[in-house]
């Protein structure tokens with residue numbers, strides 16, 4: 352997801368010391384629907400690139416005594432997602448070729464026609480569009496197991512056992528506070544397992560009513576209940592040969608637990624409305640932040656089911672107990688969000704890192720991710736300082752929310768996420784937040800998951 356408008360409303364930065372040429376570029380590109388900023392000095396252009404999001408930069412080779420070519424590496428450092436088109440005179444085409452070797456995306460030879468200019472810019476915007484789609488697809492793939500690394504003794508131990516267990520078919524129960532990365536670890540275990548080439552199917556247990564959950568998990572025959580106009584195969588069948596991930600298994604309805612128990616034990620089940628017994632060869636990973644033993648004591652979770660799910664249990668440490676990983680995780684999120692929002696590169700200042708080390712992180716990695724995403728968006732310079740973090744009850748940084756007000760140039764998704772976050776912050780319970788939003792609890796649950804709230 353990008354906070355930049357999609358093409359053709361791309362944002363273009365043109366740096367050239369010839370005001371007449373800049374004006375022509377701006378007119379020609381604005382006519383095509385783009386927003387254009389210009390700079391007649393290199394320094395001025397670099398400042399703009401560091402403080403505002405641009406898709407494409409038209410960079411002259413010689414700018415009033417400064418070399419655009421020499422500035423290229425610094426420009427790419429300031430704005431890693433920016434597509435730079437070198438603009439050069441015919442006699443310097445060899446330099447343009449060198450610029451491409453150093454990371455420019457294309458070059459234009461002066462004088463160029465309006466059509467050439469527009470085609471060159473449109474091509475870069477198409478490439479950005481493709482890159483962003485690729486990124487979205489990659490994010491939807493199970494997380495690469497190799498990205499899960501840790502310098503914390505507590506987390507390293509969990510990862511070592513997880514790798515060992517991954518080789519077997521043993522069912523695994525992941526425990527730990529919300530936002531500690533149970534879902535990420537479930538993906539990794541699947542990725543490390545011999546089942547990695549087969550599907551990983553996830554069922555979010557609290558997001559569905561008991562009836563829908565049964566159908567989601569085991570499928571149903573056409574006509575088996577009102578509205579069942581098509582038969583469905585269910586996640587268990589989809590995961591055949593692979594892994595079934597039962598997220599928030601503590602919310603699995605008691606009435607449905609006997610059917611799940613039979614499936615976990617015998618790998619057998621029936622679709623709703625069908626007598627035939629089916630089989631699915633799945634490895635089950637489940638996760639919860641609830642105390643299942645206490646639930647067994649108050650009869651809301653079956654002991655026999657707990658035994659079956661809990662062949663191996665792994666407890667993910669809260670972020671406050673793995674502070675060795677804070678900087679690496681935070682830097683990874685800074686890079687990710689600067690890239691996905693097409694913003695100039697940002698760095699966490701020493702003071703910001705110190706402030707983060709002193710904070711308790713009750714929402715764990717998910718909270719860290721959200722804090723960094725917001726800081727990356729709100730920070731206008733190169734350095735993210737403590738004032739951009741707004742940690743735990745501190746007031747939000749100046750300008751917070753300014754990018755997501757009604758009517759702001761942001762996607763509906765961004766607006767919805769900000770609204771849900773704000774309503775949840777003021778509501779006493781999640782049920783109350785769902786009521787205010789006019790949606791049911793399971794829809795709120797799905798949206799929280801989708802937006803990482």
Ligand SMILES: Nc1ncnc2c1ncn2[C@@H]1O[C@H](COP(=O)(O)OP(=O)(O)OP(=O)(O)O)[C@@H](O)[C@H]1O
Pocket residue numbers: 498499500527528529530531532533534535536598638639640680716717720803
């Ligand atoms: N090691 C990691 N590297 C990068 N991102 C991570 C890591 N661990 C967790 N995250 C991110 O933190 C967020 C929370 O992770 P995840 O959903 O796996 O936590 P969880 O423990 O399953 O939370 P919940 O109990 O609320 O379902 C996700 O957006 C995830 O991508």
